[in-house]
Amino acid sequence: MNMNLLAVAPEVIVVVAVVALLMIDVQWRPGPVWWAIAAAMGIAGATAAVALQWVDYRGADAASFFSDMIAIDGFGAFAGMVIFPLAGLGLMAAWPLIRSQGGRGAEFVVLVLIAATGAHLMAAAANLIMLFVGLEVFSISLYVLAGFTRERVDADEAALKYFLLGAVASAIFLYGIALVYASTGTTSIGGIATYLRSTILLRPGVLMAGMAMLLVGLAFKVSAAPFHMWAPDVYQGAPGGVTGFLAAGAKVAGFAAMARVLAVALGGRIDDWAPAVAVLAAVSIVLGTLLALVQSDLKRMLAYSSVAHAGFILTALVAGANGIPDMWFYVATYAVQVLAAFTVASVVSGATQGRAPLSDYTGLASRSPWLAGMLGLLMLAMAGIPLTAGFVGKAAVFRSAIDADYLWLVIVGVVSAVAGLFFYLRVIVLMYMQAADEESGHIPVPGGARVVLVAVGVLTVLIGVVPWPLLTWLRDALPL
Amino acid sequence: MSLSAYLPIAIMALLASGFAAISLGLSRLIAPHNPTPEKLDPYECGIVPLQEPVQRFPVKFYLVAMLFVIFDVEIVFLFAWAVRFTQLGWYGIGAVGIFTLLLIETLVYVWKRGALDWNVARRSRRRPAVVEPLTEKAA
Amino acid sequence: MVELTLFVIFGLAAVFGAVSMVWARNPVYSALGLMLTMLSIAVFYVSNGGYFVAVVQVIIYAGAVMTLFLFVIMLIGVDKSEERTERLPVQRPLALGLLALFAAGVLWAGRLVWVTGAPAGVVPVDGSIEAIGTELFRKWVLPFEVTALLLIIAAAGAVALALFREDGGDE
Numbered sequence: 001m002n003m004n005l006l007a008v009a010p011e012v013i014v015v016v017a018v019v020a021l022l023m024i025d026v027q028w029r030p031g032p033v034w035w036a037i038a039a040a041m042g043i044a045g046a047t048a049a050v051a052l053q054w055v056d057y058r059g060a061d062a063a064s065f066f067s068d069m070i071a072i073d074g075f076g077a078f079a080g081m082v083i084f085p086l087a088g089l090g091l092m093a094a095w096p097l098i099r100s101q102g103g104r105g106a107e108f109v110v111l112v113l114i115a116a117t118g119a120h121l122m123a124a125a126a127n128l129i130m131l132f133v134g135l136e137v138f139s140i141s142l143y144v145l146a147g148f149t150r151e152r153v154d155a156d157e158a159a160l161k162y163f164l165l166g167a168v169a170s171a172i173f174l175y176g177i178a179l180v181y182a183s184t185g186t187t188s189i190g191g192i193a194t195y196l197r198s199t200i201l202l203r204p205g206v207l208m209a210g211m212a213m214l215l216v217g218l219a220f221k222v223s224a225a226p227f228h229m230w231a232p233d234v235y236q237g238a239p240g241g242v243t244g245f246l247a248a249g250a251k252v253a254g255f256a257a258m259a260r261v262l263a264v265a266l267g268g269r270i271d272d273w274a275p276a277v278a279v280l281a282a283v284s285i286v287l288g289t290l291l292a293l294v295q296s297d298l299k300r301m302l303a304y305s306s307v308a309h310a311g312f313i314l315t316a317l318v319a320g321a322n323g324i325p326d327m328w329f330y331v332a333t334y335a336v337q338v339l340a341a342f343t344v345a346s347v348v349s350g351a352t353q354g355r356a357p358l359s360d361y362t363g364l365a366s367r368s369p370w371l372a373g374m375l376g377l378l379m380l381a382m383a384g385i386p387l388t389a390g391f392v393g394k395a396a397v398f399r400s401a402i403d404a405d406y407l408w409l410v411i412v413g414v415v416s417a418v419a420g421l422f423f424y425l426r427v428i429v430l431m432y433m434q435a436a437d438e439e440s441g442h443i444p445v446p447g448g449a450r451v452v453l454v455a456v457g458v459l460t461v462l463i464g465v466v467p468w469p470l471l472t473w474l475r476d477a478l479p480l
Numbered sequence: 481m482s483l484s485a486y487l488p489i490a491i492m493a494l495l496a497s498g499f500a501a502i503s504l505g506l507s508r509l510i511a512p513h514n515p516t517p518e519k520l521d522p523y524e525c526g527i528v529p530l531q532e533p534v535q536r537f538p539v540k541f542y543l544v545a546m547l548f549v550i551f552d553v554e555i556v557f558l559f560a561w562a563v564r565f566t567q568l569g570w571y572g573i574g575a576v577g578i579f580t581l582l583l584i585e586t587l588v589y590v591w592k593r594g595a596l597d598w599n600v601a602r603r604s605r606r607r608p609a610v611v612e613p614l615t616e617k618a619a
Numbered sequence: 620m621v622e623l624t625l626f627v628i629f630g631l632a633a634v635f636g637a638v639s640m641v642w643a644r645n646p647v648y649s650a651l652g653l654m655l656t657m658l659s660i661a662v663f664y665v666s667n668g669g670y671f672v673a674v675v676q677v678i679i680y681a682g683a684v685m686t687l688f689l690f691v692i693m694l695i696g697v698d699k700s701e702e703r704t705e706r707l708p709v710q711r712p713l714a715l716g717l718l719a720l721f722a723a724g725v726l727w728a729g730r731l732v733w734v735t736g737a738p739a740g741v742v743p744v745d746g747s748i749e750a751i752g753t754e755l756f757r758k759w760v761l762p763f764e765v766t767a768l769l770l771i772i773a774a775a776g777a778v779a780l781a782l783f784r785e786d787g788g789d790e
Binding site for chain 2: 773
């Protein structure tokens with residue numbers, strides 16, 4: 001067995017941080033400062049480890065270790081470089097929520113850290129079983145996080161809904177693994193790819209069923225329509241502080257897993273799954289956009305818009321492995337945007353609150369010009385206005401789809417993106433062109449949220465104006 | 481077929497279910513059956529029941545059940561390791577050691593948090609920081 | 620012959636358990652029905668040579684997980700069963716229809732590997748506990764270690780959700 005400590009270094013570092021956090025917390029109860037220190041060390045260490053993986057193993061140097069269980073490749077390393085900082089930003093944004101939870105804030109931090117580990121395992125897995133274990137580590141942490149505040153009934157409802165539908169999705173995914181194993185005789189992602197390339201299946205029924213179930217299971221996780229039903233309720237009900245991480249993390253991990261399963265393991269059968277992915281993408285884009293138009297709650301609107309964004313990201317995947325760099329570009333830029341947008345919602349509407357009615361945001365520009373400016377920028381980026389990262393991302397995924405001869409999908413996407421402008425701009429109009437209620441005053445922005453918003457704002461504009469370094473970079477973010 | 485090795489289990493299953501069926505069936509057949517409301521009441525030390533029996537368990541039972549599941553899973557893994565103890569050698573000890581250390585850590589954590597503490601008076605003292613009343617700092 | 624007899628008996632028991640789990644009004648009966656299904660499936664594992672999986676099935680599922688289910692049922696309260704009035708006019712037939720469709724799909728997809736008596740393409744796997752021990756600690760050691768993380772989440776999540784409560788529970 002070929003062991004390589006670097007392959008599991010991010011996981012080991014985070015687990016050490018988690019153990020230290022819990023042990024010292026139960027023994028001496030040093031409080032939130034210690035949680036922040038332990039989390040910061042864990043995240044910094046894990047980020048450094050994935051950066052090292054990126055330096056040493058990206059591109060052609062990729063390899064898999066631990067009996068072909070985990071890969072070190074540009075794909076997994078880049079996923080880690082998105083996921084771990086995202087967890088850090090998520091914790092910063094959630095800090096007021098964590099503080100309000102008293103002693104069990106430690107568990108909150110632990111769950112976010114372990115969720116990030118699970119997400120990275122999903123992205124780096126070289127075996128479907130490993131991927132599934134990572135998926136469960138990731139999902140179960142998120143179920144608990146979604147229901148963390150137990151004071152509100154709608155948060156409990158959100159967590160229960162998330163848990164039940166998520167568990168069903170996991171079961172479907174697992175069934176898909178079993179069927180793929182039944183037809184190929186292996187669960188190794190590379191092994192499946194080799195088998196499918198070298199063998200002609202005369203009656204591929206079992207494989208087809210397995211592929212369909214893998215796709216459905218992951219479509220649930222990334223909230224692609226028509227498997228998106230849980231997303232609005234969960235995002236609206238979950239405490240404001242954590243919703244951003246829920247949404248962003250699920251997208252990154254889900255699409256990483258999807259790209260690896262579809263484009264690598266099942267890459268030889270792209271003609272079978274690409275049409276299904278294209279239909280999923282089109283349905284997600286249209287349904288997400290149409291339903292977002294009629295929402296009166298910011299978090300709900302963002303949830304439906306995340307369905308539409310899932311569709312845009314799927315658009316890149318119809319190109320198979322060729323679309324992976326474009327998928328990554330969209331996923332990475334969208335993940336930080338959605339995290340920041342939910343952060344604004346948690347600042348304005350309350351970190352422990354579920355609802356964020358749009359009326360909270362009328363005249364925000366006069367009450368808190370800074371927050372309004374940030375939210376406005378994020379709305380423009382999500383709408384895909386030029387000079388923001390959102391525009392480049394949309395252009396990139398559309399280019400992938402055109403290269404793969406899916407012009408109809410691109411037309412659907414462009415039309416919906418234009419229609420989507422309406423609800424993004426509506427928020428801006430609400431903030432800038434309507435008077436605020438007289439009793440609502442200035443909104444204080446917590447330090448953590450401030451850091452998150454500034455970082456995301458700078459990134460969004462910077463990548464929007466000069467996207468080429470990242471685009472070039474991402475050519476190496478290919479799976480093994 | 482090695483299934484024959486399970487014959488004793490099959491016989492025992494038959495005996496057990498047969499015993500249950502026969503004793504219940506016989507008592508249904510032989511015993512006189514004339515119920516009165518008093519006889520159907522739950523037995524509560526001979527006094528008349530004042531209220532319905534408690535229907536809900538305190539939520540801490542859930543915690544105990546959860547911990548039971550966790551350590552049950554660990555035992556199963558240890559079982560698989562134990563039958564290959566000599567062949568796996570130090571490598572196996574290392575692999576199981578990491579796993580077990582993480583679980584011991586979990587046990588210590590749960591213990592120190594007071595989840596295993598059944599003495600209510602002591603627990604309230606030992607419990608970690610009480611949940612502060614929620615204050616909306618941001619709004 | 621023995622295997623066929625076992626399959627028929629425990630197959631019927633498994634289906635009966637599954638149906639009674641869904642149908643029973645009292646959640647405790649549902650749990651018992653599920654237990655019957657799990658035990659029957661354990662018998663299938665044994666008759667297919669999956670001894671370790673059978674042991675796991677009995678110890679973890681029929682033992683620990685069922686205990687957890689019963690605890691949760693008691694937490695929610697068994698008296699809840701009668702209060703249920705659901706208005707699902709379309710959903711039930713729809714679910715049955717989809718189920719039939721799904722079953723047909725699985726049967727259709729699997730028509731090539733329908734029971735023929737001939738071994739499938741995959742080499743038979745040794746399901747003995749010794750073989751599992753070797754496989755688990757040689758090839759699958761990484762997923763095995765990661766399950767420890769799952770157990771940490773389970774504990775931390777249970778503590779976070781169940782222990783830190785001011786209302787109820789603590790009498």
